[in-house]
Amino acid sequence: MFMCASPTIISFWSSGGLNGIAASFHFLLPEIKVTPRKQKTTNKQPQEEAPVSEKRIASDNKTVKPNKRAKAVKKRDATPTDTDTLNDTKPVKRPRKKKLSEQEMTFPSRVVDSAKKIGGHVSTAKGIYNAILNARLIGANAFQIFVRSQRKWESKPTPKDVQERFIQDCKKHRYTADDILVHGSYLINLANPDPEKYSKSYEGLLDEVKRTEALGLKLYNFHPGSTTGQSSVEEGCLSIAQAINQVHKDVPNVICVIEIMAGGGNTIGGDYKHLKNIIDQVKNKSRVGVCLDTCHMFAAGYDIRTADAWKDAMNEFEQTVGLKYLRAMHLNDSKTDLGSHRDRHENLGKGFIKWDAFSAIVNDPRTDGIPMVLETPVPKEDDKQEIYTTEIAELYRLIKKGKKQPVSTKKSAKKA
Ligand SMILES: [Zn+2]
Numbered sequence: 001m002f003m004c005a006s007p008t009i010i011s012f013w014s015s016g017g018l019n020g021i022a023a024s025f026h027f028l029l030p031e032i033k034v035t036p037r038k039q040k041t042t043n044k045q046p047q048e049e050a051p052v053s054e055k056r057i058a059s060d061n062k063t064v065k066p067n068k069r070a071k072a073v074k075k076r077d078a079t080p081t082d083t084d085t086l087n088d089t090k091p092v093k094r095p096r097k098k099k100l101s102e103q104e105m106t107f108p109s110r111v112v113d114s115a116k117k118i119g120g121h122v123s124t125a126k127g128i129y130n131a132i133l134n135a136r137l138i139g140a141n142a143f144q145i146f147v148r149s150q151r152k153w154e155s156k157p158t159p160k161d162v163q164e165r166f167i168q169d170c171k172k173h174r175y176t177a178d179d180i181l182v183h184g185s186y187l188i189n190l191a192n193p194d195p196e197k198y199s200k201s202y203e204g205l206l207d208e209v210k211r212t213e214a215l216g217l218k219l220y221n222f223h224p225g226s227t228t229g230q231s232s233v234e235e236g237c238l239s240i241a242q243a244i245n246q247v248h249k250d251v252p253n254v255i256c257v258i259e260i261m262a263g264g265g266n267t268i269g270g271d272y273k274h275l276k277n278i279i280d281q282v283k284n285k286s287r288v289g290v291c292l293d294t295c296h297m298f299a300a301g302y303d304i305r306t307a308d309a310w311k312d313a314m315n316e317f318e319q320t321v322g323l324k325y326l327r328a329m330h331l332n333d334s335k336t337d338l339g340s341h342r343d344r345h346e347n348l349g350k351g352f353i354k355w356d357a358f359s360a361i362v363n364d365p366r367t368d369g370i371p372m373v374l375e376t377p378v379p380k381e382d383d384k385q386e387i388y389t390t391e392i393a394e395l396y397r398l399i400k401k402g403k404k405q406p407v408s409t410k411k412s413a414k415k416a
């Protein structure tokens with residue numbers, strides 16, 4: 001049986017591509033609808049595209065010119081997977097599929113009454129409100145979106161009716177501002193010592209934070225940036241803190257969530273001390289927080305592969321930064337080993353981190369109540385529903401299962 005802590009299943013689902021998974025979890029109770037084909041909310045969901053490399057952002061802070069392939073992919077839909085694999089995916093032309101209306105969609109089981117808010121990064125293609133249905137389609141209790149193209153400085157404003165529909169649909173599907181993360185543009189580098197480039201970054205930040213607020217949201221997650229090698233870490237942290245202080249003045253309510261980074265080079269944020277340094281200089285501490293990305297933490301050198309290792313890493317976080325600042329998590333396995341300083345996301349259990357870590361995370365009361373979203377890779381956007389539904393269900397299944405880990409993870413704890 002489906003072994004969540006105290007799950008109440010509020011809806012049931014079935015779709016052609018997912019029946020197998022449902023069967024394997026044995027949690028499918030009566031199906032309310034059966035559709036013979038894969039569910040989707042939009043006709044042309046673009047495939048995942050890797051984000052701009054940190055180095056590129058660090059070095060020039062310019063708009064990255066996408067190549068022809070990349071141009072064919074809608075930028076706002078990309079899953080923020082990793083920063084090392086730019087242009088390693090090809091857009092695939094697929095035949096148009098009939099767009100299903102909300103009434104025609106069937107949603108996977110969604111766990112309620114759990115302290116854990118688990119979900120994934122979802123597409124906003126064809127209207128930012130589509131993110132909500134995309135979240136339902138993966139059984140998410142939390143989700144993350146981009147509020148504009150993450151690769152362009154300029155972006156059209158979101159129409160008022162679209163904003164209102166987003167807010168209404170959130171209510172309808174019972175997602176609150178505490179469950180939703182906005183992920184900032186990769187172009188923004190608030191640690192850039194070049195005044196012009198800093199200023200452009202700040203304008204980008206301000207625009208995105210305003211968009212976040214207009215959608216009734218409050219958690220704005222962003223990459224702290226890079227010194228580009230032109231200034232010290234201390235100066236970089238100060239610069240980021242000043243930007244946060246300014247945006248707090250310019251926009252009410254939104255909480256700036258600083259994402260931990262894989263570190264290395266001139267990147268800020270690959271060390272708890274950097275996060276602490278920034279937060280120390282933020283005046284309104286109630287409006288700043290941290291997002292711990294498991295792949296980034298691990299790549300930065302924080303071992304989390306066993307329950308004990310996770311505990312130690314969190315204790316260190318608590319002592320260095322403070323638990324009250326933990327506002328979100330990104331749940332990703334890592335394609336590269338501990339301390340690699342490479343940002344290469346992998347599907348849960350398939351990388352160097354493995355399931356023991358994710359089991360420890362979902363069973364740690366310190367991660368209660370914060371959005372925890374997947375940014376794991378998918379071959380193409382169409383595959384996301386199946387992959388994310390499975391990963392989310394597995395994470396919920398692990399709750400309170402203690403030491404019983406999937407067989408395939410046994411080795412992970414012993415890896416050096
Ligand atoms: Zn990443």
Ligand SMILES: [Zn+2]
Pocket residue numbers: 080183223259
């Ligand atoms: Zn990120």
